[in-house]
Amino acid sequence: xxxxxxxARRGVLKTMWxxxxxxxxxxxxxxxxxxxxxxxxLFAFYLTFREWNILEPEKPFVGLQNYRDMVxxxxxxxxxxxxxxxxxxxVPLGMVVGLGVALLLNQPIxxxxxxxxxYFLPNVTPFVVAAIVWKWLYNGDFGLFNYYLLKTHLITEPxxxxxxxxxxxxxxxxxxxxSSVGFSMVVxxxxxxxxxxxxxxxxxxxxxxxxxxxxxxTLPMLRPSTLFLMVMGIIGSFQVFTQIYIMTSxxxxxxxxxxxxxxxxxxxxxxxxxxxxxxxxxxxxxxxVFTALQLRLYRRADM
Amino acid sequence: xxxxxxxxxxxxxxxxxxPRGPVxxxxxxxxxxxxVLVPGAILFVAPFAWLISASFQHAGDIFSWPPQWIPSxxxxxxxxxxxxxxxxxxxAQGSEGAWRWFxxxxxxxxxxxxxxxxxxxxxxxxxxKRRFPGRNIIFMVFLATMMVPPQVTLIPxxxxxxxxxxxGGNDVMGQGGHGFLxxxxxxxxxxxxxxxxIFLLRQYMLAIxxxxxxxxxxxxxxxxxxxxxxxxxxxxxxxxxxAIFTFTYAWEDFLWPLIVxxxxxxxxxxxxxxxxxxxxxxxWNLLMAxxxxxxxxxxxxxxxxxxxxxxxxxxxxxKG
Numbered sequence: 001x002x003x004x005x006x007x008a009r010r011g012v013l014k015t016m017w018x019x020x021x022x023x024x025x026x027x028x029x030x031x032x033x034x035x036x037x038x039x040x041x042l043f044a045f046y047l048t049f050r051e052w053n054i055l056e057p058e059k060p061f062v063g064l065q066n067y068r069d070m071v072x073x074x075x076x077x078x079x080x081x082x083x084x085x086x087x088x089x090x091v092p093l094g095m096v097v098g099l100g101v102a103l104l105l106n107q108p109i110x111x112x113x114x115x116x117x118x119y120f121l122p123n124v125t126p127f128v129v130a131a132i133v134w135k136w137l138y139n140g141d142f143g144l145f146n147y148y149l150l151k152t153h154l155i156t157e158p159x160x161x162x163x164x165x166x167x168x169x170x171x172x173x174x175x176x177x178x179s180s181v182g183f184s185m186v187v188x189x190x191x192x193x194x195x196x197x198x199x200x201x202x203x204x205x206x207x208x209x210x211x212x213x214x215x216x217x218t219l220p221m222l223r224p225s226t227l228f229l230m231v232m233g234i235i236g237s238f239q240v241f242t243q244i245y246i247m248t249s250x251x252x253x254x255x256x257x258x259x260x261x262x263x264x265x266x267x268x269x270x271x272x273x274x275x276x277x278x279x280x281x282x283x284x285x286x287x288x289v290f291t292a293l294q295l296r297l298y299r300r301a302d303m
Numbered sequence: 304x305x306x307x308x309x310x311x312x313x314x315x316x317x318x319x320x321x322p323r324g325p326v327x328x329x330x331x332x333x334x335x336x337x338x339v340l341v342p343g344a345i346l347f348v349a350p351f352a353w354l355i356s357a358s359f360q361h362a363g364d365i366f367s368w369p370p371q372w373i374p375s376x377x378x379x380x381x382x383x384x385x386x387x388x389x390x391x392x393x394x395a396q397g398s399e400g401a402w403r404w405f406x407x408x409x410x411x412x413x414x415x416x417x418x419x420x421x422x423x424x425x426x427x428x429x430x431x432k433r434r435f436p437g438r439n440i441i442f443m444v445f446l447a448t449m450m451v452p453p454q455v456t457l458i459p460x461x462x463x464x465x466x467x468x469x470x471g472g473n474d475v476m477g478q479g480g481h482g483f484l485x486x487x488x489x490x491x492x493x494x495x496x497x498x499x500x501i502f503l504l505r506q507y508m509l510a511i512x513x514x515x516x517x518x519x520x521x522x523x524x525x526x527x528x529x530x531x532x533x534x535x536x537x538x539x540x541x542x543x544x545x546a547i548f549t550f551t552y553a554w555e556d557f558l559w560p561l562i563v564x565x566x567x568x569x570x571x572x573x574x575x576x577x578x579x580x581x582x583x584x585x586x587w588n589l590l591m592a593x594x595x596x597x598x599x600x601x602x603x604x605x606x607x608x609x610x611x612x613x614x615x616x617x618x619x620x621x622k623g
Contacts (some may be wrong), residue, residue: 012436019435021526026441029426029496036493037364038449039460047458054462077456101343106338118344119607121351124605125554128573129594133354136587142366144353151369178347186616241454242557260454260558268562280455291450 026119032292054271066278079262089173091233098184104191123182131246133174138162165255184229191225259283363586373385381592404575411490412553418495419549427504428530449498450486464489489563505540544615
C-alpha cells in the first residue's frame with residue numbers, strides 16, 4: 001500500500017471517529033434490522049437447501065430437492081394461479097371503483113365529507129373483522145346475500161358462496177374490493193385536487209367537452225397515482241392471507257389457496273421449514289420482478 | 304419508490320369548481336352524482352350496520368329470516384358474553400378473558416408505534432443530515448429490503464425468537480425453551496423499526512434547511528439535542544402520519560401474532576376473534592360484539608385524525 005493510500009484510510013477513520021454519534025444513532029435500527037431482515041433473509045436462503053421439521057436439531061442438506069419439488073408441485077402451481085386471479089380481479093376493480101367515486105366526490109355536492117368518510121370506513125375496519133362479517137353475509141342458510149338475491153328473484157336456489165368452487169374466489173375478491181376502494185378513492189381525490197384549474201380552462205378554450213377533458217386532462221394527470229396504486233395493490237394482494245384464513249381456509253378444493261396461505265400451511269401445519277422457505281423465496285422473486293417492471297413504468301410516467 | 308414529498312401546505316381541500324352550462328344541465332349532473340354516490344355509500348356501510356345490529360341481538364335472533372336490521376329485542380348479551388369469556392363455567396376457563404386481548408393489542412400497537420417513531424426518526428435524521436463514511440451503502444441496503452415481503456423473513460424470525468438466550472427457559476446457547484415466542488417481546492421487537500418509515504421521514508427531513516441545524520450547533524447543542532429539539536419538532540405532520548399508519552397496521556396485524564403467540568393470554572384482539580371465537584364455534588352474537596369492539600378504536604381514531612390520515616396517504620403516496 002502506498003503512503004497516500006494509508007493516509008486516506010487514516011482520514012476515513014478520523015472522519016468515522018469524529019462522526020461516531022452518527023453510528024450511535026443508527027445502531028438501534030441497524031441492529032434490529034440486521035437480525036430481523038438481513039440475517040433472516042440469509043437464513044431463509046440457507047434453509048432452501050435443507051430439510052427440516054423444526055422439532056429435530058438436524059437439518060440435513062438436500063441440495064436442490066426443495067426447488068425440484070416446487071417445480072413439480074401441482075398445488076403450488078394452483079396457488080400461483082389463485083393469487084394471480086385474486087390480484088388480477090381485485091386490484092383493477094378496487095382502482096376503477098375508487099376512481100369513479102373520487103371523480104363524483106370531486107363535484108360541488110353537499111355532504112362530500114360525510115360521503116368520503118362512509119366510503120373510507122371499510123378501509124379502517126380490521127381485516128379480521130371484515131372477513132368475519134363477510135363470512136356471515138355469504139352464509140348459505142342465513143346470509144344477507146342469499147336473502148336479498150332470493151327476494152329479488154335473481155336466484156332461485158340459495159348459493160353456498162364460500163363452499164362453491166366457482167364462487168369462492170369471486171366472493172373473496174368482492175370483500176377485498178369493498179375494503180380497498182376507500183384507499184384508492186382518497187389517493188385519487190388528493191391527486192384530483194392538485195390538478196391546476198388552468199389546465200381545464202385551457203382545454204375548454206380549445207373546445208374540449210367534459211368527456212374530452214376527462215380523457216385528455218384528468219386521466220393523464222392521474223397517471224402517477226394510478227401507478228402507485230397498482231404497485232401497492234399488487235404487492236399487497238400477492239400477500240393476501242387474512243381473508244383466506246378466516247373465510248375459506250383455502251377451500252373448496254384449494255380454489256382459494258393463495259401463495260401465502262400455502263406457505264403458511266407448509267411451514268406451520270406440515271412443518272416443512274425448508275420447503276416453505278423455498279416457496280417464500282419464489283414469492284419474493286415474483287414480487288421483485290413485478291416491482292422492477294412497474295418502477296420502469298413509473299419512471300417513464302415521471303418524464 | 305419515487306415518492307416526492309412536499310411539505311404539506313396547510314390548505315383546506317380545494318372546493319371543486321361547479322360545472323358550467325345551463326342550470327338544468329348542472330342540476331341534472333349533480334342529481335346523477337347523488338344518485339350514484341348515495342346508494343353506493345349505503346351499500347358500503349351496510350355490512351357495518353348489520354354488524355352493529357347483530358351485536359345487539361340474541362344469539363337466536365341473528366338467525367332469523369328475514370334478517371333483522373333493527374333488533375326486535377335488543378340485548379347486551381353478546382357484549383357480556385364476549386367479555387365474560389374465561390369466567391367460571393366457560394370452555395376457556397382459566398384464561399383471563401377477552402378484555403385482556405384488547406389490552407394486549409393496545410400495548411403491542413402502542414409499543415411498536417413508539418419504538419418505530421423513535422428509531423425510525425433517529426435513523427432518518429442520520430441519513431438525511433449527517434455525512435459519515437458508509438452512509439450511502441447502509442442506506443442502499445435499507446432501501447433494497449423495502450421490497451422484501453414479510454413472509455420471507457417469517458420462518459427465520461420465528462426461529463431467531465425461539466432461540467434468544469436466557470429467555471423463556473432457554474440456556475446460554477438459546478436451546479431448551481421457547482425464547483421470545485409467545486411473549487410481548489416476540490410481538491413487538493421485529494416491528495420496532497421499518498425501512499419504509501425511515502425512508503419517508505428521511506425524505507421529509509431533507510427539506511429542513513441545514514442552516515437551522517448549524518445555528519443550533521453553534522449555540523453548543525450536541526447532535527442528539529439538535530435532533531431532539533430542532534429536527535423532530537419540525538417533523539410533526541410526518542411523524543403524525545407515520546404514527547397513525549403504524550398503529551393501525553400493528554393493531555390489525557394477523558399473520559405474525561398467529562405464528563408467534565400460542566397462549567390465549569397473549570392473544571391480540573384480531574387473533575382472539577379469529578382463533579378463539581371462530582375456531583371454538585362460540586356463538587355468533589359474541590363474535591359480532593367482539594368485532595364491534597375491535598373496530599371501534601380504529602374508527603374513532605380515523606374520525607379524530609381524519610385530516611392527518613388523508614394527508615398521510617397523499618404524503619406516503621405522491622403528489623399529483
